[in-house]
Every structure is written in structure tokens, then in C-alpha cells.
Amino acid sequence: MKHQRDKKTILVVDDNQELRDALTEYLGRSEFNVLTASDGEEMWTHLQQTEPNLIILDIMMPGDDGLTLCGQIRKRSNVPIIMLTAVTDEVDRIAGLEIGADDYITKSFSPRELLARIKALLRRTQIVTNEQGSHLFQFSGWTCDLLKRRLISQKGQVIQLSGADFNLISLMLNKPNQLLSRDDIARCIWGRDADHFERGIDVQISRLRKHLQDDDRTLILTVRNKGYMLACDVSAV
Numbered sequence: 001m002k003h004q005r006d007k008k009t010i011l012v013v014d015d016n017q018e019l020r021d022a023l024t025e026y027l028g029r030s031e032f033n034v035l036t037a038s039d040g041e042e043m044w045t046h047l048q049q050t051e052p053n054l055i056i057l058d059i060m061m062p063g064d065d066g067l068t069l070c071g072q073i074r075k076r077s078n079v080p081i082i083m084l085t086a087v088t089d090e091v092d093r094i095a096g097l098e099i100g101a102d103d104y105i106t107k108s109f110s111p112r113e114l115l116a117r118i119k120a121l122l123r124r125t126q127i128v129t130n131e132q133g134s135h136l137f138q139f140s141g142w143t144c145d146l147l148k149r150r151l152i153s154q155k156g157q158v159i160q161l162s163g164a165d166f167n168l169i170s171l172m173l174n175k176p177n178q179l180l181s182r183d184d185i186a187r188c189i190w191g192r193d194a195d196h197f198e199r200g201i202d203v204q205i206s207r208l209r210k211h212l213q214d215d216d217r218t219l220i221l222t223v224r225n226k227g228y229m230l231a232c233d234v235s236a237v
Helices: 017-029 040-049 066-074 090-099 111-124 163-174 182-190 200-211
Strands: 008-013 032-037 054-058 081-085 103-106 136-139 142-145 150-152 158-160 220-223 227-230 234-236
Touching (some): 008 017, 008 040, 017 111, 032 040, 040 066, 054 066, 066 081, 066 090, 081 090, 081 111, 090 103, 090 200, 103 111, 111 163, 111 182, 163 182, 163 227, 182 200, 200 220
Parallel strands (some): 008 032, 008 054, 054 081
Antiparallel strands (some): 136 234, 142 150, 220 227
């Protein structure tokens, strides 16, 4: 059994006591250290005392809702965030991704599915280097530091990346001028193939374009009905 210090810590933020208890038991059996909060106030108390490896955040809660809290967290941290949404609330799912959530799962989920999502997200947010072992890329006047998970513009502007942003730019920098299908992108970001009607990929592309100030969409090209491409040369530093 893992020593307590070696366990990954997950913070579950949900106003449903039964759900919190169930996730504490299930994830605890899977060798995670689980903290819980019923609202934003309790969440911030935990975050002042510890740095969780991942946050599971419900959208519908009393006081500040999950979308508000996600936006506030993103201003301070790039900790991976999985949003819990109602089955039919696509608008909320998209809003969560736009704010900086890394993944979402509906409240019809099975504990096994959630566990798989957690493990996949934690794996994908480890330090990424290129094939030569470098963690710095330069492209089109930008520098991407994969070690510190940030973009740096020509003018020195620093942009911190969420987990999904980080995974997407890492994929594109390792495959410049190559067509990336929606399935390629979905597997990189979420560890699964894309749903045919899923808008989350478009949201992540839009977020990255905004970070890169790619208003004319000439840096990240859309290849109609096929996918996306980073259209520039990339060099490892």
C-alpha cells in the first residue's frame, strides 16, 4: 500500500453529501487521498492549506456555482479540473471548457468511468518533453515552456496554460504542419475518441487561438471536415 505522502490528493466539491461520501470511499479504495467541500467557502479553506492534484467540481451549488469557482481557480492555478454537469446541460459543459476546465462528466457517470478519467487526466498533465528531451519550443515569435506550462509572446507576455490547453499545444508543437483529426485531439486532451457532435474540441481550439492572438486563424488552420493544423515551423531550444 502506498504511503500517505505518495498518494495523489483529489478535492471533491459538491453539495450532495451522499455523492461526496461515495466518492471518498471509492477513490480512497483506489489509493487516492480525498478531501471534500460542500461549497466554495469550504473549497477555498482546503486550497489555502493544501495543493490538490485534481479537483472534481460540481456546476450547480449554492452560493458561487461551479463555473464561477472554476474561473476563480484558473486565475491562480493550473490544477486539473473535472466538472460535474447535468446530463442535458451542454451549454454548461461548453462554458466550463471555455473557462478552463480540463474535462467534464455527467452525473449519470459510473465510479469506474470517473476513476478512468481521473487517472488519464493525471497522466496527461505530467511534464512533457519533445523527442530530443527539450522542454522549450519556439514558433511564430512565441516560446512555449512545457516545464512551467506557459506561453511567452514576443513582447514577453506570459500566459499560464490549463491542463487541456497544455495538452493541446504540446500535441501541436510535436506535430507542426501536420493534420490532426478530431480524434487525435480528443485522445490527447481527454484520452478518448471524439463524439461526432462534441463541441468541446472546437472550444479548446478557440481557447488556444485566443491565447496565441490568432484572430485571423492563420496560425492554427481549420481543415474542413478533417481537423486542425499548426501552420508554422517549430524549433526545440
